[in-house]
Amino acid sequence: METEDDWMRPPPKLRYMKCNTVLNVPKAALDGTVALLRRVRQLESGVLWYGRRDQVGNCVVDYVVAPKQKMHWGNYLISTQALSQVVARLPEGSKPLAQIHSHPSTRVEHSNYDDRMIVTRRALSIVFPNYGHWTSPFPHGLGIHESQNDYWYLLDDATATQRVVITPAGNVKIEDFR
Ligand SMILES: [Zn+2]
Numbered sequence: 367m368e369t370e371d372d373w374m375r376p377p378p379k380l381r382y383m384k385c386n387t388v389l390n391v392p393k394a395a396l397d398g399t400v401a402l403l404r405r406v407r408q409l410e411s412g413v414l415w416y417g418r419r420d421q422v423g424n425c426v427v428d429y430v431v432a433p434k435q436k437m438h439w440g441n442y443l444i445s446t447q448a449l450s451q452v453v454a455r456l457p458e459g460s461k462p463l464a465q466i467h468s469h470p471s472t473r474v475e476h477s478n479y480d481d482r483m484i485v486t487r488r489a490l491s492i493v494f495p496n497y498g499h500w501t502s503p504f505p506h507g508l509g510i511h512e513s514q515n516d517y518w519y520l521l522d523d524a525t526a527t528q529r530v531v532i533t534p535a536g537n538v539k540i541e542d543f544r
Contacts, residue, residue: 403498
């Protein structure tokens with residue numbers, strides 16, 4: 367069976383261009399995501415963040431959902447149908463803001479498999495290590511990726527801290543369809 371670690375990606379040809387917009391993530395959304403990833407024990411799983419994007423491009427997460435999916439120790443698969451079920455229930459104006467998934471180890475860079483599995487390039491892609499058993503200060507130990515120039519850049523911690531901000535308050539709905 368193909369697992370993610372089988373193929374390393376080539377390095378980017380162009381440099382990452384710093385982005386001035388911020389993805390705001392209520393602490394409840396981060397905690398809820400970790401809980402969803404851990405719940406399936408020793409399986410990779412995918413979680414999606416939805417919310418609002420303002421005219422400038424700053425975003426706020428207000429919905430965390432684990433779609434119906436196939437989960438294995440080394441990869442996961444959300445079908446087009448399962449994704450459509452989630453999208454059909456979204457409130458008007460809700461946008462996909464990040465695609466999250468877990469990895470079995472501390473390696474959190476995208477695999478080639480991940481590059482192919484992305485729902486939308488306008489959202490960030492965040493990889494959690496150790497099937498969601500992560501307790502470091504944000505964003506240390508996470509793989510936060512942004513798509514530019516047809517490449518998913520793994521952001522360093524300083525860049526990720528500016529791009530994704532954890533906020534203490536905020537209403538978040540959390541659902542699990544697995
Ligand atoms: Zn992956």
